Amino acid sequence: MTGRTSAHQEQHLRSSAMIADVVIGMSDGLTVPFALAAGLSGAVANSSLVVTAGIAEIVAGSIAMGLGGYLAGRTEVDHYESERRREAAEVESVPEREKEEVRAVFAEMGLSPALQQTVADELANDKDKWIDFMMKHELGLDEPDPNRATQSAITIGASYVAGGLVPLAPYFFVAQPHQALLYSCAVTLVCLFVFGYFKAKVTGQPPVSGAIKVALIGAAAAAAAFGVARLFNG
Template sequence: MYRTMAEGGKDAELQKNLLHQHEEKHFMAGEIVRDIIMGVSDGLTVPFALAAGLSGANAPSSIILTAGLAEVAAGAISMGLGGYLAAKSEADHYFREQKREEDEIIKLPDTEAAEVAEILAQYGLEPHEYGPVVNALRQKPQAWLEFMMKFELGLEKPDPKRALQSALTIAIAYIVGGIAPLLPYMFIPIASKATLASVGLTLVALLFFGYTKAHFTGNKPFQSALQTALVGAIASAAAYGMAKAVA
């Protein structure tokens, strides 16, 4: 028996209600978190290693602080610019591939339709099941293009604000991370004492950062905290040892 339009409408309304009741909770700010992690991790370790190295060379607190702040400024600009260029390159790549795919849909529609069928067949669909989908997409060029971009090329349309957002996020995160190892040098004039305070403060910051990072990445919190602190400790120890050897 054929279903009436009223029955179809009721089914659509039922599906809508079910979707509303079942709200999946997915973390949607992955790119921002990635930028923050990148900025803070480098901000904590690089100025920390620089300060430790200068301390190993017996530099006074004022010199260490000046050099550290200069590095934080330069690092924030460099990291931010790198994030901007990376996001811009991803966007440029997406639109180049989109133009190429659009041309292929216009010039080689049968070939592209066969590729759609092949993609759907990989999900276990039979020809009589994916055939109507292929035909429907051929009637909707924009949907067809978006399907090919996502399922054939694995590309998501980039946010036009992504490049600038990435640059600012990484730069600010780098500054926030970079200030922590330098704080003791702002208040303690004796370099050796300031270095000990910097080591303690930075290790605590690394442990906290590693623990917090695990919350967003799904890793084990304590393991992540220890790994992050270990990387920072190795970097600073290497810089301090090299400076001592040269001085």
């Protein structure tokens, strides 16, 4: 029973991390290319130009977002490893002080002084578990998945591409950018609303208000881009 519970918990954690990456990539993927396509629709006369610029932006944006996710994941791993090396050095150089820190942790849990001492002495017999204990209970750090950075980069990048193709799709089939923009607005706003709804549910926020908020942000970005393009295009 314990093994099954532990495996279920680990899967839950991985799924939560993946959902967060999908939200990051999809959110920007739906909004940024939508605003770009809307802006270009107010300045060009052919949808092919919107498609070309949109694809270029999706490629560049997915790479940039994926790289950001990778660097964030690597930073988390590097930070953990750095702190673990520091804890290992302190266990070797000042073991009594580290034992005192262990006792302080158990004191906060309500254990008696005698039991605090006993547990600290037992824990000190296995330095790896001792260091693990200090990392989690003194520093509040859990060991990150070493593959997390790569997985995060792929998930965020792919989500950005998937989101970005939604507002761009009508321009593949409609030659007039202004007409394509109408279809793009309808499809993208529906997708933003649905995406915002599920994003709010995952994060524990009111689903309907979260959906409306995401849709309004996307609409405002597209309207601003379209207005600026028309303004500078005369």
